[in-house]
Amino acid sequence: MAYSFDIEYVKTDAFGQADGLSRLPAGDDVDFKESATIDAELHQVFTERLNEAPLQSKEIAEETEKDKLLQKVPLLHKNGWPNHLSSGFDKEHLPFFKICHELESSNHCLLWGLRTIIPSSLRQKMLDQLHKTHPGQSTMKRMARKYFWWPRLDKDIEEMVSACHACNKVLPNPPKVLLRPWPIAERPWQRIHIDFAGPFLGSMWFVAIDAHSKWPEVFEMKQQKTHTAEVVVALSEMFCRWGICEEIVSDNGPQFTSEEFKRFCFDNGIKHTLTAPYHPQSNGQVKRFIQTFKNALLKAQTEEGKEERKLQVLHFLQRYRLTPHPTTEEAPAELFLKQTPRSHWDLIYPSAMATMEKNRLKMKEQFDQHKKDRALFPGAQVLVRNFNSKRNHWVKGTIVEQLGSVKWRVQVAGQKTCSRHSNQLRLLNGPKYPASLIDHDPPSLNAFVLPQDDVVIVSEATSEDEHWDSPEADFRSLETSIPDSAPADDAIPVVDVAPPVTTAPTVATRHRVAENCRCSAEGRCYTM
Known part of the structure; x- marks a missing residue:
């Protein structure tokens, strides 16, 4: 078509509202873009909320009519179930065959007693609603058994809870495995367990326990000086007195995993065993002693006229080493030193001392029986x-x-x-x-x-x-000697x-x- 246009200038005040294409845009329409984004978000929220909406019997009935498996169940229920399963019987119907006498149909929904049988298309939605507040498996199973059912319902609940990331983040520790005790140490200083206790009473305490005799060693250290160098000095002091041990068991503290500590163990021929991280039970021998040690010092702080802390530690160690241990039923000192050190408890046995004196006098009497004393004196x-x-x-x-x-x-x-x-x-x-x-x-x-x-x-x-x-x-x-020229x-x-x-x-x-x-x-x- 041919058109003839007449172009006429019109003042702005003389014409009405122009259409959107009459002028070039001055820039991006921010409001238009924001409104489009808001509309998309609203559609997404609506869709999610629609999926979260509780299922109704009408929706379940519609999906039941579409489910191929559930379409056959009402027919079998209406026409009668066979007495025996034939080879041509579908295995998927086996769960329904076991409860065939308890199935009913109401408003195009299939029921097992008072529980609605959910079609396969709605099962995931039902599980999502059931797990909305992240309950555990047992809670979900109890709730499901009251209102609905489908084959392998318990298995699906277990798999869903196991795959839930939020539930896995707060799971408790699994049941403990069977106890694996440490091998019995056959001799003193064969294996020692070491660890730090504290900060306690303003100090750090380096503790070592002999696995064979339960003999303890305690060293007080400053809180800022618990490095590998201090640990090496404490171990060297023990090795100077009792000899070098064969194996050291410790946790994964930085003092025990450093290259300096590895070199110290290598130079002395010591096997170093690290326990599992954050599992204090693996080093339970020294952990149990630390608890006893702390309780003893705390009780000593409450006494009137308390001794100096160093004396308190020494007196505690003396008593602990002389007391029979519940595990070995012998005192640590007896197993470690092969003797019982003398203590103030030995003073309560006067009969033993009298027997020793009696035996000494008897031995002297027998020796002097045929002897005569010589009257020797200075100047004789x-x-x-x-x-x-x-x-x-x-x-x-x-x-x-x-x-x-x-x-x-x-x-x-x-x-x-x-x-x-x-x-x-x-x-x-x-x-x-x-x-x-x-x-x-x-x-x-x-x-x-x-x-x-x-x-x-x-x-x-x-x-x-x-x-x-x-x-x-x-x-x-x-x-003195006599000179040669005497x-x-x-x-x-x-x-x-x-x-x-x-x-x-x-x-x-x-x-x-x-x-x-x-x-x-x-x-x-x-x-x-």
Whole structure:
């Protein structure tokens, strides 16, 4: 078509409202876009709310007529169910066959008793409504069994709850597995459990427990100084006293997972075992002791006139180590030290102490039965047993002082001093020794001969002396020595006795000898 247009200018005030296409847009229409977005959101909310709306029997009836499975159930119910399932019977009808005598139909809805059978198209919507407030499986099952049903309803509820992300976030811990105890430690310090306790009473406490004996070790540390270096120092102090352990069990604290701690264990040949994170039961031995330790210190703080904290810890450890442990039924000290340390509880056994004293006196009485005490005293002139000479067994000396009940310091020839047992000294001022032997100079002693009725002193040791004559007992305790240039007059006097009597004495002669002699089978007489 052909048109002829006349263009005429008209003032703005002269024409009415123009259409939208008469002018170019000045910019984006923000209001129009916002309204379009709002309309889309409203449509989405309406759709969601429509899905959340509770189901009604009318909607269920419509969907039941569309469900292929549920369409056959009313026919079977109307025409009668077979007595036995034939091979051509659909397996999907098996759940309905089991309850066939309890099924009813009302307003195109299929009922099982008072419960409505939901068609497959509406089951997910019904589950969503049932799980709206995120109840648990048992709650959903109880609610569903009261109002509706379909085959595998319980299984569908379980799967839905298991797949719910919100429910899984707040699930409790699963049931605990069977207990797996730690292997029994066969010896002390085979395996130790370590951990930190605190902050407690303004400090951190490093605790170690021996798995075999339950022996505890506690170290107080500052709260800001619980690094690996402090742990290594505490362990090194324990290893210095008791030796290096074989295995260490700890949690996953930064002090125990550092490279420095790994290197410390490697250098000492220690196996380091880490427990599961956030599972204190895996390190239960040390955790249980920490609880006991804290309770004991808290109780000590409430006492009047309380001791210094360090003493409180030491007294607690002493009591704990001496108390039989309920697991081992023995004190940790007995298993760890293989002995029971002495404590104030030992003072309540006077009968045991009396028995020990009685046994000691009995032993002394038996030993002294055929012995005689020597009246030794400082200043006494004695013969000293000489262990350096094979020929001259005795030298002259003077007792200087008493070192013990049977130990004396003796000065030999005015120059040498030595220590000797009472059994290694002979008095020179007794009736058994002639005065001529005491005052005689050493050169004339070689010619000295005892009277006929007296006992001959020989250079051989008697049987009584043999129990203390030992080549190991020498003059190692000598404090001074004689110079090589000493004059002959200052030489050490030596008792060089006469040779033994070769003629066997008669019986009468034996009766005349001193009581402190012993005669051999050949008739030789030796002094006691």
